[in-house]
Amino acid sequence: MPGLIKKKIFLKAGAVFLCALFILFLQAACRPRSGRENGKKFKNTQKELFRLLEKTSENTELRFSVINQIAANYRNENKENELILFLTDYVKKYPNDKYNAYWLLLTAHIYQKKGADPIAELYFERIIKNYDDLSIQDKSIHILCLQNLVQISTSPENRIDYFNQLITHFPDKINKTELYMRLALEYEKMGEWNQALQSYSLFLAQEDASKIQIPNIPDAYARARKLVDFNNSPKDWTFESLAALESKVKEAISAQNFSALDRYRSKVNFFAMSWKQDAGDPNSQVTFSMRDFGYGLRIRYATHLDAASNPNEAYLRTSGWRSWIRVWYLYFRKVNFPLNPEIHGRWEWAGIYYGEKL
Structure with a gap:
């Protein structure tokens, strides 16, 4: 009896090996040719592969290889519609095949290639919701689906869901x-x-x-x-309106009340830089006191805000500061913080631009 079992195992392994060799033979036979000969070879090759497919068992690597070769042949001949029909019919006919997630992934990619992202999105979501994850060549099918969904989805709500799934x-x-x-x-x-x-x-x-x-x-x-x-932050430096902020800053400058000017400045990301400097430059963040640059000096300010001011930003030209550049534009802006309706839309003194406007 043990000898009989070994013989059966050997025969089975031999059959798999012969099938694999047959696939390699068909791959060689299906190499690109020209005209009618190429079309005939393609049809014959696919016919033989479909016959081999009927003889293989579900959930085996051999069947996976056969289907993969059938799909590759369709792609090589640019027969995308036939490939979609083949893959979707196969998944419908064999719902328990463990590789179905992969066949649907190929289907989704074909629709992407055709520019049909909404249809591709449906297939990617179908895989995520209805099929266990599968690793092909060390790549997770679910990760690939989620990454594609993030790229093609136009719904922020859906994209939030996809990002959270990836992170979780x-x-x-x-x-x-x-x-x-x-x-x-x-x-x-x-x-x-x-x-x-x-x-x-x-x-x-x-x-x-x-x-x-x-x-x-x-x-x-x-x-x-x-x-x-x-x-x-406490956000206690914000003002109800631009007019209120402008008035208080001018009043403090006239009275040389530098401690008040320091209180009026934003306590978060307040900057002082040249017009050409990048606001993200760490060197633009400042902690100095206004007193160091204005005490004992006659600081002047323009009667009106600069003409470049708009409903969300405003510039007040000042001069006479103790600095290598004596002209400073005080930069005011409307607070954009919808999280807190009481703060959103108020005004803050957000920074200083050194020198005349460019």
């Missing part, structure tokens, strides 16, 4: 730092400011937050730092 289920296989930032931006689009701030805080908590370069978000760290710090 695959924390060691994705860049959490980047995803926390992108998640925060999606929450902003939805007007979900509490969740946005929570995501910004999680972003800042990552070790590489201050160094990471995120495509299309050049100021990621500065943006997060500004919003989180502003949220955690």
Whole structure:
């Protein structure tokens, strides 16, 4: 009896080996030719592969290889519609095949290639919701689906769901730092400011937050730092209106009340820089006292705000400061902070520009 068992195992292994050799033979036979000969070879090759497919068992690597070769042949001949029909019919006919998630992934990619992103999105979501994850060539099918969904979905609500799934289920296989930032931006689009701030805080908590370069978000760290710090601050330097802020600043300058000027300045991300300098430059952040540059001097200010001022930003020209550049433009801006309706829309003195306007 043991000899009979060994013989059966040997015969089975031999059959698999012969089938594999047959696939290699068909691959060689299906190499690109020209005209009618090529079309005939393609049809014959596919016919033989379909015959082989009927003889193989479900959930085997051999069947996977056969189907993969059938799909490759369709792709090589640019027969995308036939390939979609083959893959979707196969999944319908064999619902328990463990590789069905992969066949549907190929289907989704074909629709992407055809420019039919909404249909591709349906297939990616179908895989996520209805099929267990599968690893092909060390790549997770679910991760690939979620990454594609993030790219093609136009719904912030859906993108939030996809980002959260990536972070929750695959924390060691994705860049959490980047995803926390992108998640925060999606929450902003939805007007979900509490969740946005929570995501910004999680972003800042990552070790590489201050160094990471995120495509299309050049100021990621500065943006997060500004919003989180502003949220955690008392915000007691803001004014109800631009007129009120302008009036108080001019009054303090006239009275040389430099302690008042220091109180009126924003306590979060206040800058002092030249017009050409980048606001994100660490050297633009200042902690000096206005007294150091104005005490004992006659500081003058323009009667009216600069003509470049608009409903959200304003500039007040001043001169006479104790500095290598004596002209300073005080920069006022409207506070954009929808999380707190009492603060949103108020005005703050946010910075100083050195020198005449460019």
